[in-house]
Amino acid sequence: MKKLLPLLCVPLFLACQKDSSTSTPPATIDSAVVTVNNGYGSGKYKVGDTVHIFSMAYISNQLFDTWSSTDASLLNGKNEWHTWFIMPAKSLSFTGSIKNITPVTLTYEPIMGRDRLKPVYYFFPAGHKGFVLLLHGTGGTAQHFVNSYEYQQLIKDLVTDNFGVIITEAEESTTGVDANGDGKIRWNNIPWDSTTNVDFANIKIITDVFYTRGVTNRSKFRYSAGMSNGGNFSASLSLMYSYKAGISYCAPSGNPVATTSTIPFQFCMARFDNNENVGPTGNANALTNSQTLTSRGICSKYWMQEHSPLYPERFARKGDITLAKSASLFTELKSKGYLNNKNYFIGFSDALTTAYQANPTSFPELNSLTGLQKLTVIEQIDLAVADHQMYSDYNRATLKFLNTQCQ
DSSP states (O other), X not given: XXXXXXXXXXXXHHHXXXXXXXXXXXXXXXXXXXXXXXXXXOEEEETXXXXXXXXXXXXXXXXXXXXXXXXXXXXXXXXSSEEEEEOOSSOEXXXXXXXXXXXXXXXXXXXXXXXXXEEEEEEOOTTOSEEEEEEOOTTOOHHHHHHSHHHHHHHHHHHHTTEEEEEOOXXXXXXXXXXXXXXXOSOOOOSOOTTTSHHHXXXXXXXXXXXXXXXXXXXXXXXXXXXXXXXXXHHHHHHHTTOSEEEEESOOOOHHHHHHOOSOEEEEEETTOOOTTSHHHHHHHHHHHHHHHHHTTOOEEEEEEXXXXXXXXXXXXXXXXXXXXXXXXXXXXXXXXXBOTTOOBOSOHHHHHHHHHHOGGGOHHHHTSOHHHHHHHHHHHHHHHTOSOOOOTTHHHHHHHHHHXXX
16 A cells, blocks of 8 residues: 555646646726826726816917827817717827917998898808808897807808808897797797798898809808707708708707708707707707608718816816916815816706805805806806807817718
8 A cells, every 4th residue: 555655646746736728817907097288188097987188278369170199099079179088998198289270350240131230240261162151049149159259169160161151140139029929039930931031031131242242152052050049040041042051059950841951961969958948858859850861861960069077277268267267266166066076067057156146255266257257167167067058069070061061
C-alpha cells in the first residue's frame, strides 16, 4: 500500500492547479468623462446617460459653426449650438467653433396691405435663392419677432445661407381687435380665401410689392416658418400659395392640411410644451400629421426639442447678463431647490415666477435684475425645460429642410 501513495497524489495535485486557459474578465466601465472646449457640458457621466453640450455665447455678428471631434457622429446635430448624445463607454472630447458673419440689418417700412398700413421688416441678400415669410405666435407682433433673441438667430442663419426674409404681423395684431371673436389676437386660417381672409390677402399684397420693385422676382422659391399660431398659419399659407416648403414650431398644424397639402412641411416641437393648445396631445398630433404627409408621398420631417440641464453660464447667452451674474443666478436657483441633482429645472418657470412675486427680496440675485433681464432668465428656463417657446436648437435642420426637403 505504501508504494501506491505517490501515484494517488498525482491526480489530486493536478486537480488543485488553476486552469491556465481561464482569462480574467475585462473591467466594466460604468462612467466616462466628457470634455467640451469653447462650450459647456464637461463632466463625468454614466454610460447610457443623455449628455447635452452647448456652445459658448456668441455676439450679433457671429454664428455657431460646428462641433469637431473624432466622435462627432454620436451627436444628434453636430452643427447645432446645442445638441446631445448617449454616453458610450469611453471618454469624449468636443470643440465648438464660431464663425463671423456680416451683420444682418433689417429694413423697416410700413407697407399698405388690404385695409391699412402693415409693419414690415425685410432683408434680401444679393442673389438670394428664395425668401421666407416669418410668422409670430399668438399675441405677437412684427416688432416683438425681430427683437426676440431666438428669432434673431433664425434670421441670421437664414440670411447667411442666402435666403431673404420678410416679417410682418397678423391683422388682429395691427388693429388690436379680436375680429373673429376667438378670444385671441393672432393669425386667422379661415376663411380659406386669398381676398376675404385679410391675413392671406396681406401676405400676397406685401409679397407683390417686392416683386413690383424688382427686389426679388417670381422665379425665387417662397417658404414660410412660424411659431405656435404662426406655425399653424405657416401650414395654411404654404398650401394656399404653393410655397416650396413650410415649417411649424410648437404647433401641430391640422389634420385637414395633412390630408390635402402637397407642400413639404417640417414640425419642430418641444417635449414638455405646456401650452393649452399643444401639450402631449398636440405633439402627438404633429407626429401623426407628419406621418400622414409622408404616407401620401409628401416630404415631412419631425423634430423634438428635448429638455436639457441648466449650466452656470446659461443666462449670459443673450449677452444682457454677465457671466458672473449668470453663475450667481444659477447658484441661487440651485440653493432654493429649483434644480435637481443633474441641474434640470424642476417643473415649469411659473413656479419660480409665483414665488418671486410673492417675496422678491428672498431672491436677491434675481431681484437685482432689470425687467428685461428677468424675462431673459424666464425665457432661458423655458427653453431648458422644452416648454412652449421659439428655439434655435434645430436651426441647421431647418436650413437643410428649406434647401433640400427630403433629398
